[in-house]
Amino acid sequence: MRQMKLAVSIIALAALAATAALALDGKGEVTKIDEAQGKMTIKHDPIKKFDMDAMTMVFRAADPAMLKSVKPGDKISFDVGKVNGQFTVTKIEKAK
Numbered sequence: 001m002r003q004m005k006l007a008v009s010i011i012a013l014a015a016l017a018a019t020a021a022l023a024l025d026g027k028g029e030v031t032k033i034d035e036a037q038g039k040m041t042i043k044h045d046p047i048k049k050f051d052m053d054a055m056t057m058v059f060r061a062a063d064p065a066m067l068k069s070v071k072p073g074d075k076i077s078f079d080v081g082k083v084n085g086q087f088t089v090t091k092i093e094k095a096k
Helices: 002-022 065-069
Strands: 026-034 039-044 055-061 075-083 086-094
Touching: 039 075, 065 086
Parallel strands: 055 086
Antiparallel strands: 026 039, 026 075, 039 055, 075 086
16 A cells, blocks of 8 residues: 555656646737847746746747747746847747
8 A cells, every 4th residue: 555655646747747847938918029130028927947036038039930920918927048149039929
């Protein structure tokens, strides 16, 4: 019985870790799109990955098609990375 509880606990922790790994880095709201520059402005919650406080800032889009998938006012979840020294949105989804 004890081994069964341990096995169930390990499976539960593995599932929790997998769910956390799927979470995107940030949540926020698109405030501006600049297709000509390949950028978007996002008012975002804190981004733990970069020890960044909540703020409004400009991000590059890794793929210009991202800029057509959202509009100002959309609530989003997104992944961000540093590409050539610039904060860049690498994945974006409308919030559910």
